[in-house]
Amino acid sequence: xxxxxxxxxxxxxxxxxxxxxxxxxxxxxxxxxxxxVVRPYGWTLWENMQAGLDRRFKETGHVNAAFPTLIPxxxxxxxxxxVEGFSPELAVVTHGGGKELEEKLAVRPTSETIIGYxxxxxxQSWRDLPILINQWGSVxxxxxxxxxxxxxxxxxxxxxxxxxxxxxxxxxxxxxxxxVYADFAENxxxxxxxxxxxxxxxxxxGAQMTTxxxxxxxxxxxxxxxxxxxxxxxxxxxxxxxFLNKDNELEYAYTTSWGxxxxxxxxxxxxxxxxxxxxxxxxIAPIQVVIVPIYRKDKEKDAVMAAVDEVFAELKAGxxxxxxxxxxxxxxxFKFHDWEMRGVPLRLEIGxxxxxxxxxxxxxxDIPGREGKSFVSRLGLLDSVKETLxxxxxxxxxxxxxxxxxxxxxxxxxxELKEVVEKGWAFSYWCESAECEAxxxxxxxxxTRVIPFKQPEEEGTCIVCGKKAHKKVYFAKAY
Amino acid sequence: xxxxxxxxxxxxxxxxxxxxxxxxxxxxxxxxxxxxVVRPYGWTLWENMQAGLDRRFKETGHVNAAFPTLIPxxxxxxxxxxVEGFSPELAVVTHGGGKELEEKLAVRPTSETIIGYxxxxxxQSWRDLPILINQWGSVxxxxxxxxxxxxxxxxxxxxxxxxxxxxxxxxxxxxxxxxVYADFAENxxxxxxxxxxxxxxxxxxGAQMTTxxxxxxxxxxxxxxxxxxxxxxxxxxxxxxxFLNKDNELEYAYTTSWGxxxxxxxxxxxxxxxxxxxxxxxxIAPIQVVIVPIYRKDKEKDAVMAAVDEVFAELKAGxxxxxxxxxxxxxxxFKFHDWEMRGVPLRLEIGxxxxxxxxxxxxxxDIPGREGKSFVSRLGLLDSVKETLxxxxxxxxxxxxxxxxxxxxxxxxxxELKEVVEKGWAFSYWCESAECEAxxxxxxxxxTRVIPFKQPEEEGTCIVCGKKAHKKVYFAKAY
Numbered sequence: 001x002x003x004x005x006x007x008x009x010x011x012x013x014x015x016x017x018x019x020x021x022x023x024x025x026x027x028x029x030x031x032x033x034x035x036x037v038v039r040p041y042g043w044t045l046w047e048n049m050q051a052g053l054d055r056r057f058k059e060t061g062h063v064n065a066a067f068p069t070l071i072p073x074x075x076x077x078x079x080x081x082x083v084e085g086f087s088p089e090l091a092v093v094t095h096g097g098g099k100e101l102e103e104k105l106a107v108r109p110t111s112e113t114i115i116g117y118x119x120x121x122x123x124q125s126w127r128d129l130p131i132l133i134n135q136w137g138s139v140x141x142x143x144x145x146x147x148x149x150x151x152x153x154x155x156x157x158x159x160x161x162x163x164x165x166x167x168x169x170x171x172x173x174x175x176x177x178x179x180v181y182a183d184f185a186e187n188x189x190x191x192x193x194x195x196x197x198x199x200x201x202x203x204x205x206g207a208q209m210t211t212x213x214x215x216x217x218x219x220x221x222x223x224x225x226x227x228x229x230x231x232x233x234x235x236x237x238x239x240x241x242x243f244l245n246k247d248n249e250l251e252y253a254y255t256t257s258w259g260x261x262x263x264x265x266x267x268x269x270x271x272x273x274x275x276x277x278x279x280x281x282x283x284i285a286p287i288q289v290v291i292v293p294i295y296r297k298d299k300e301k302d303a304v305m306a307a308v309d310e311v312f313a314e315l316k317a318g319x320x321x322x323x324x325x326x327x328x329x330x331x332x333x334f335k336f337h338d339w340e341m342r343g344v345p346l347r348l349e350i351g352x353x354x355x356x357x358x359x360x361x362x363x364x365x366d367i368p369g370r371e372g373k374s375f376v377s378r379l380g381l382l383d384s385v386k387e388t389l390x391x392x393x394x395x396x397x398x399x400x401x402x403x404x405x406x407x408x409x410x411x412x413x414x415x416e417l418k419e420v421v422e423k424g425w426a427f428s429y430w431c432e433s434a435e436c437e438a439x440x441x442x443x444x445x446x447x448t449r450v451i452p453f454k455q456p457e458e459e460g461t462c463i464v465c466g467k468k469a470h471k472k473v474y475f476a477k478a479y
Numbered sequence: 480x481x482x483x484x485x486x487x488x489x490x491x492x493x494x495x496x497x498x499x500x501x502x503x504x505x506x507x508x509x510x511x512x513x514x515x516v517v518r519p520y521g522w523t524l525w526e527n528m529q530a531g532l533d534r535r536f537k538e539t540g541h542v543n544a545a546f547p548t549l550i551p552x553x554x555x556x557x558x559x560x561x562v563e564g565f566s567p568e569l570a571v572v573t574h575g576g577g578k579e580l581e582e583k584l585a586v587r588p589t590s591e592t593i594i595g596y597x598x599x600x601x602x603q604s605w606r607d608l609p610i611l612i613n614q615w616g617s618v619x620x621x622x623x624x625x626x627x628x629x630x631x632x633x634x635x636x637x638x639x640x641x642x643x644x645x646x647x648x649x650x651x652x653x654x655x656x657x658x659v660y661a662d663f664a665e666n667x668x669x670x671x672x673x674x675x676x677x678x679x680x681x682x683x684x685g686a687q688m689t690t691x692x693x694x695x696x697x698x699x700x701x702x703x704x705x706x707x708x709x710x711x712x713x714x715x716x717x718x719x720x721x722f723l724n725k726d727n728e729l730e731y732a733y734t735t736s737w738g739x740x741x742x743x744x745x746x747x748x749x750x751x752x753x754x755x756x757x758x759x760x761x762x763i764a765p766i767q768v769v770i771v772p773i774y775r776k777d778k779e780k781d782a783v784m785a786a787v788d789e790v791f792a793e794l795k796a797g798x799x800x801x802x803x804x805x806x807x808x809x810x811x812x813f814k815f816h817d818w819e820m821r822g823v824p825l826r827l828e829i830g831x832x833x834x835x836x837x838x839x840x841x842x843x844x845d846i847p848g849r850e851g852k853s854f855v856s857r858l859g860l861l862d863s864v865k866e867t868l869x870x871x872x873x874x875x876x877x878x879x880x881x882x883x884x885x886x887x888x889x890x891x892x893x894x895e896l897k898e899v900v901e902k903g904w905a906f907s908y909w910c911e912s913a914e915c916e917a918x919x920x921x922x923x924x925x926x927t928r929v930i931p932f933k934q935p936e937e938e939g940t941c942i943v944c945g946k947k948a949h950k951k952v953y954f955a956k957a958y
Binding site for chain 1: 507509510511515518519521522525526542543544545548549554566567569571572573574576577584593597612616617619621623632633635
């Protein structure tokens with residue numbers, strides 16, 4: 001029931017998360033092991049996120065296409081790191097149309113292989129390059145321990161796959177798409193991110209370079225919410241994507257891939273949420289404004305509902321995603337809590353007194369209690385609403401950034417590092433050896449999250465082994 | 480190569496279709512039996528179709544959601560007609576994460592079962608109804624003989640699934656969504672349709688009533704391009720979707736489902752295409768206008784390209800989907816044929832003479848040769864382009880309607896029926912018996928396509944057996 005209180009974040013963060021996802025009707029458990037159902041409220045959120053990403057993809061010259069859900073098993077064998085990474089996670093189709101198949105098919109865990117195969121058919125000359133294709137869909141990776149949005153066997157995402165005539169151009173693409181993700185995360189989702197490289201250990205199976213964006217949840221754990229990979233010629237060689245270059249020589253293409261998934265919804269919940277529930281950033285909120293009519297007697301109802309309908313029509317015409325909560329059997333107080341839990345950024349209340357004063361009460365989701373409440377004139381209401389939504393968008397970002405920055409530590413010793421990763425991130429020099437990385441993981445469960453592009457100019461000493469180090473890295477526990 | 484001529488429709492319609500789909504880069508064969516790759520030009524077309532449908536779904540109160548791709552095999556057993564209809568076509572996952580599964584999973588052929596299961600969890604009271612959910616995605620039906628867009632093992636579609644508190648409301652929904660499909664087909668795709676009931680034999684597996692829209696291809700065959708089903712309480716009983724009604728009695732819900740797929744792209748090609756290639760209706764065309772610069776000498780090029788860039792910017796700002804074909808190595812004539820083949824509704828030509836006269840040459844795809852060409856002033860070009868696109872949209876519909884009406888026959892005898900279904904549709908009285916239906920199919924390969932909602936007032940006699948008949952039906956060969 002929506003009127004029961006959620007478990008608080010401080011009591012049990014993970015329980016808080018699970019309750020919220022179910023009660024806000026974002027998603028539900030499916031009757032298939034490890035799979036989820038994304039309910040309309042969650043899917044509308046994803047549609048809004050898709051729109052923000054898709055616009056950016058198209059502005060940077062990409063087009064969408066669709067490749068098959070099923071991939072011949074032999075395709076995975078063609079790139080050795082790729083097969084090692086994905087084989088253990090495959091769901092396998094062995095029968096079709098009542099007969100056993102000659103070649104087994106995997107439900108795609110990612111599409112580099114089958115897209116590589118098609119590109120080899122389509123590319124002959126440098127004139128056919130670059131190919132800049134994105135695909136929206138779902139993929140399947142058999143997972144035993146699952147959590148809605150964060151880790152499920154099937155999840156929804158986009159996967160971009162590009163092929164280029166030079167290494168330089170492909171690397172530019174890799175960075176460009178990471179910038180697109182960072183811009184989307186910060187401006188649309190109000191989630192501050194760190195951009196950087198993944199360590200060799202944390203790279204995508206088959207990639208020569210993996211970049212990612214990392215953000216901090218309210219429990220101070222890290223979550224990777226978008227990645228962009230440079231493959232060099234690995235996949236081009238495996239799938240024979242070759243072309244005649246301008247000098248009329250046969251050359252392998254250079255490829256990239258990049259993806260963002262419904263994990264981003266998990267990030268959204270855990271970056272902005274509080275004990276009352278979710279906080280949707282206005283730019284992607286399925287419902288930006290909810291109007292709650294307030295009346296006690298039946299004789300008040302007609303006047304109130306007439307005013308509510310008027311305001312609804314005005315906001316809707318102004319491009320606001322607005323909903324009227326006219327449920328009869330529920331009290332205004334119940335409705336307030338219900339929409340707070342679902343994270344609607346702005347609530348409007350309209351009662352007999354508001355009509356008298358020709359005003360409307362606005363209550364911001366991001367500022368609790370009286371402080372977040374104001375009364376504005378009906379004249380110019382649309383402008384007031386738009387300004388308030390903009391202000392909420394900005395302050396959600398600022399609050400998340402402040403929280404993150406307060407929880408990034410610069411430990412002086414390895415002992416101190418072990419302490420700080422229990423309550424935040426450590427930003428420390430690291431010698432880039434897999435041994436030191438593994439030691440931190442074993443001692444603390446924290447991993448190297450991201451080696452930021454922006455580095456201090458001076459060198460330092462590795463926080464683990466004390467050897468000379470050129471780079472600082474974020475160590476943190478992660479989802 | 481794009482400069483080779485397509486096989487003509489009259490020579491070999493089916494070969495013409497296959498060549499066109501590949502050369503226009505709408506789709507390609509996948510390395511998985513029976514599956515297709517929808518290439519960017521085809522997928523952009525599908526995105527435009529999706530936008531037209533999705534807007535109509537939302538205007539009629541529907542929301543989108545996502546249900547799993549894999550469905551437990553036992554779910555199919557719960558509705559006896561459904562299991563008979565779909566079992567032979569399933570692709571089956573038997574292994575996950577390296578282990579054999581306890582229960583096998585089917586790649587969804589359609590989602591009534593798993594959605595029914597979830598609705599039974601979500602519905603308790605009449606207050607939870609109606610549920611009006613749609614899903615965009617792909618489904619898998621193991622097919623041996625496949626054709627791109629028309630019949631592939633995996634295809635892309637939307638499937639709406641609704642649950643209601645009364646039979647009347649569910650039937651209204653069934654008809655409403657068929658109207659949505661017909662409106663979309665006629666207004667956006669310029670495809671005239673007949674709306675009506677499917678015969679009992681042709682019904683969807685598990686439905687109490689199936690309605691559909693049917694259209695005529697250029698070879699006079701019929702193609703069903705959208706269907707809407709009323710299930711009564713069949714699925715609600717199988718999946719226990721029950722609710723407390725307003726009288727506080729437990730009652731089963733009434734459900735519907737409706738779908739339109741990428742077959743519609745096949746219809747689009749076969750309704751409007753000619754020997755030169757495709758004709759895209761402007762409302763859904765990926766590219767509405769292509770600009771071909773015309774110059775012979777390098778010294779002409781700068782001025783021409785400056786004018787082309789100006790026109791491009793003006794049209795783009797005006798909301799037109801416009802492309803400049805600035806490929807260096809190709810002649811204007813080659814480009815003309817290439818874009819004709821791909822079906823771009825309107826071509827603009829700009830050369831030195833046009834610049835002198837401050838005019839632009841427009842060439843309509845739907846009217847070949849000089850007749851379809853006009854010269855308009857650069858002043859007011861955007862308006863001229865918009866008017867011409869509107870006119871093309873209308874005349875594509877009119878041409879298709881005229882062709883269809885000319886090829887619908889009213890045979891006087893069964894012998895005549897056998898003749899006319901070789902060159903068109905027969906619209907005849909039918910006694911509604913499965914025997915007569917089967918006889919026509921056996922004798923001619925024509926099936927009952929649709930029993931139109933609009934019927935003559937008088938009764939007649941069955942064209943097959945001569946018994947009294949209440950309804951007229953379309954008999955035709957079909958895709």
